[in-house]
Amino acid sequence: MKVLATYNLKGGVGKTSTAVNLAALAARDGLRTLLWDLDPQGSATFLFRVKPKVRGGAGKLLRGSTNAGDRLKGTDVEGLDLLPADFSYRHMDLLLDETKRPTKRLAKVIAPLADDYDLAILDCPPSISLVSESVFEAADALLVPLIPTTLSVRTFEQLLGFVGAEVERPPEIIAFFSMVDARKQLHRSLVADLPSVHPSIVGTAIPAASDVERMGVHRKPVVLSAPNSAAAKAYGALWQDTQDRLSQRRQR
Amino acid sequence: MAQVEGPVSFVLPSDVGIDAVIEALGRDVEVVADGIASTDRVYLDTFDGRVDGSGLTLWRSPSTAKDPTVRLTLEDRAGATRSVIASPSRPDRVLALEVEEEASRDRLESVVGERALIGQVRVRSRVRRLAVCDAEGKTVTRVAIEDPTVVLPKRGSVALERRLHVVAVLGYGRAFSRVLEELTGKIGLRRAAAPLADEAKIAAGVPVGGVSSKVDVELDPGMRADHASALICRRLARTVEANLPGTLADVDPEFLHDLRVAVRRTRSVLKEMKHVLPPEETARARADLRWIQEITGSTRDLDVQLQAWPVMVSTVTPALAIDLPPLRDLLERHRAAAFVRMRRYLQGARFKKAWASWWDFLDGPFVGQATVGTPIAEVAGHRIAAVYKTMVNSGAAIDDKAPPEALHDLRKRGKELRYLLELFGGLWPSDTVKPLVSTLKDLQDVLGRFQDDEVQTVYLRQLGPELAALPGGTDSLIALGLVIDDLASDQQRAREEFAKNFAPFAAADTRNLVRATFGRRAARASRSSR
Ligand SMILES: Nc1ncnc2c1ncn2[C@@H]1O[C@H](COP(=O)(O)OP(=O)(O)OP(=O)(O)O)[C@@H](O)[C@H]1O
C-alpha cells in the first residue's frame, strides 16, 4: 500500500479537493483506495455524504482499541472506502502526545489495512503539529497545494527544510499550484517560472474553477460530476504526475 | 478489514416488475436509477474446475481481434472483485503466468498451477442498477437487476431467469439486511439456487465443477471381478477421451498427463485381472495400450523436464544460470518435435483402430464369459497382498551396494500397488487402507526422486554434443555439468533416505494390517460372513 497525504500549513488551499479527486481517479484506475479524513471539520467526509461519526472516536482508534477496518465506510465511488472524521479529531494532537512514539502512530493505525488497499490518501487539517509530523512519517509522498503568491512559496520552503531535517523517513514532496487564476499576472509568472527553480513543484496547475467550488453542492468529486471540465482534466494530469514521481522514487 | 457481506442473488419472477421492487425498497429510503449497462463475460476455469473448486469466479471480457490483451476479473466468495490485464499467447487459453500484475498472478497461480484457463460459457447481460440511499443521498446498498443470456457458439442463445443482486456497501450492514428483509418479506423473492455462472453452464451443457480424472466408481466387494473391472475401464476410457482434444490442441501439459495416467491405470487393471478376463483379447488390448503409452512417452518426459526447469535453474549460481538458455531452447525444440510426432500418431489410423477395438472388447467379450465369477474384493485383495509381499521382500534386500535397478524395480512394484489401492481400495474401510497408502506414498516419493534424477541425468548428458554445437553452447555445457552434479548428489541423498522411508512401509504393524485386511483368510472370512 502506497500512502499519499495532502498537506499544507495554510487553510483553504485545496487540500481536501485534491485528496477527494485523486482518490476517485485512483479507484477508477482499479486501485483499491482508502481515504482517511484527518480533519475534525470533516470536509472529505461531508463530500462523500458520510455521517461525521466515528464510534469510539479518535482516541480508541489511536490507542488501537478499535480497528480502523471496522470504522470504514464504502463511498459511492466503487473501489474507494473512507475512514471518516468526526469532531473528536480536534483532540488528535493531545491524544497522539499520550501515545508512545506519537510520530509513528498514524502509520500504525492503517498498517493492518496494507493488504486490503493499494493506495491510502490522508487528508490533513491545516497546521503543523504532532498530527502532521505523524503524517510525514506515514506518507510516501506529500501532495502540497500552493496558492501562487510569494508568501506561500516561502512557507513551502520552510516545509521543505523541516521535512528534510526532522523527518526520519522523509516523504517525496510533490507540490503544485492550486486555484490558479490565469487573469492574474503574478499567478501566470509564478506558475511559469517556479517549477524550474523548485524541482519538487510539478508542471500541472489546478485552475481556480467554479466546478470545484460546486463540489460542496453536488457532494461528488468533480472528476466524476464534470469529467470534461478543465478542473477535472487538471486533476487527471496531477494524478499522472503523482504516479510518475512515485515510480521515479521507486527506481532511485 | 471489516468484512463486507457477500452479495445475495434472488430470482426475479417475470410477473414482478422493477417498479414493484422499487416500491418495496422505497418506503423510507430513496431509490435512484444508477444507469443501465451491458456486460459480456466469458467465464474461465481450468479443465478440471480448479477456480470453481476454490470458491472463486473468474471471467474475461471477450477478446477482439485488434487487442490481444484481455481483462480478467476474479471474484471471491465475499463478492470482492479484482481486475487484471493478461496478455495470452494463444486465443483459446490464458495461463496464470500471463497475468501482468504480480500479486494477482501469484494468487491465480496458487489456484490453477500450470493448468490453462479456458472459456467455459459466455453470458451477455443487460444490467439495470439501482442505489438505495439514506437521507443524505448516500448509497447504502446497491441493487442490480440482471437479464442474462447464454451465448452458445453457433447455436443461438438461451435466456436465463432474471436475477436481482443485492450488494452491501462497507459500513452499512444494517441497511443491507433491511433490503434483504424487504425483498423476501414484501415481494417474496427467493434466493437463486446456484450462482449465475453455474446456471449458465448447465444451460450450455458444460459440466459444472469441471471434468475430473478421478475414478469415482462405486464398487461392491461382492461384485464379480470382471464386471467391476469393466466399470473401471469404461470410466478410464472416458477419461482418455475427455483429455484427448486438450492433448491434441496442446492446451496444457496436464491433459497428456491425465490421459497417460488413465492408460496406465487401465493397463494395470488388465494385468491384475488377467486371470478373470479372456486371455487373447486381454493380451491384444494390453499391447495396444502399451503402444499408446509409448507414443506419448517422450512428449511427457520433455514436459517433465521443462516443468523441472525453474528448480534446475535455481540449483546453479545466478552467474551460471545465464548460460542455461541455449539448453532450454534445445529442450523446447525437442519437445515441439516430439509433440508433432505424437499428434500424428494420435490422429492416425492405428490409434483409431486400436481405440475402436478396445471399446469393442469392453462392450463385448470383456464380461459375461462365465456365469459365476470371483468377487472383486477377493481378486483385488489377493493382488494387493501379493504385491505388497514382493515389495517387502525385495526392499529388505536393498542395501548400500544394491544396483540402481533394484530400486527402480521396487518403484515399479510400488506403482502397481498404488494403482491397485487407488482403483480398488474403496472396497475396504478407509482406516485400514489409509496407513498403507501413506507409508507407500513416502516410499514412492524417495524412490521416484532416485529414478527421476537418474532419468534426467541420462537425458541431459546425452544432449551434451548437440548443445556444444550451438552458439553459446560451450558455456551452457559447463552450467549443464553443474546441474548434473547437483542431480547426482540429490540422487545420492534419496538413496540414503530410502531405508528411513522403507521401514514404516515394511514394519510389522503394516504387515499385520495387510495380512488381516487383504490376505486369503480375510477374504474367506468376508465371503463366509455374507
Ligand atoms: N481549484 C479551485 N477553484 C475554485 N475553488 C476551489 C478550488 N479548490 C478548492 N476550492 C474551494 O476552496 C475551498 C477550500 O478548498 P479545500 O477544502 O479543498 O481546501 P483545504 O486546503 O482542504 O481547506 P482546509 O484547510 O479548510 O482543510 C472550498 O470551498 C473549495 O470548494
Ligand SMILES: [Mg+2]
Ligand atoms: Mg481540508
